[in-house]
Amino acid sequence: xxxxxxxxxxxxxxxxxxxxxxxxxxxxxxxxxxxxxxxxxxxxxxxxxxxxxxxxxxxxxxxxxxxxxxxxxxxxxxxxxxxxxxxxxxxxxxxxxxxxxxxxxxxxxxxxxxxxxxxxxxxxxxxxxxxxxxxxxxxxxxx
Numbered sequence: 001x002x003x004x005x006x007x008x009x010x011x012x013x014x015x016x017x018x019x020x021x022x023x024x025x026x027x028x029x030x031x032x033x034x035x036x037x038x039x040x041x042x043x044x045x046x047x048x049x050x051x052x053x054x055x056x057x058x059x060x061x062x063x064x065x066x067x068x069x070x071x072x073x074x075x076x077x078x079x080x081x082x083x084x085x086x087x088x089x090x091x092x093x094x095x096x097x098x099x100x101x102x103x104x105x106x107x108x109x110x111x112x113x114x115x116x117x118x119x120x121x122x123x124x125x126x127x128x129x130x131x132x133x134x135x136x137x138x139x140x141x142x143x
Contacts, residue, residue: 006044006051014122015053016138018131022062024143026105029063032143034109037119050115056124056131056138061098065090075104099125
């Protein structure tokens with residue numbers, strides 16, 4: 001038996017998928033998107049290669065969370081100065097930057113190495129029901 005290692009030049013073309021996030025749970029939606037961006041749904045998946053697909057998410061601000069996460073879930077960032085920790089609840093984050101919560105959830109599920117940047121660039125987020133990638137003929141991703 002020989003082990004076949006895929007080469008970047010022999011992998012399949014990247015597909016485009018579209019997902020409607022309306023009434024979907026944030027964590028379950030993020031895991032499906034991260035799996036598709038990483039390429040784990042393909043037969044020739046290899047953890048050291050970036051062979052995932054593009055994902056377009058429409059209505060990305062209309063997801064749901066369970067329990068009291070809208071008020072209790074905090075997103076932290078630091079200014080770099082002493083005492084510069086800024087914590088924002090999910091409820092206020094969705095008002096100011098509606099795409100940031102889903103973008104962060106997906107990013108934290110991707111591998112923490114050099115492949116993460118290219119994988120996260122293939123995620124396209126839109127707050128409305130329309131997107132600008134109709135020319136790529138995206139397929140609907142089954143969740």
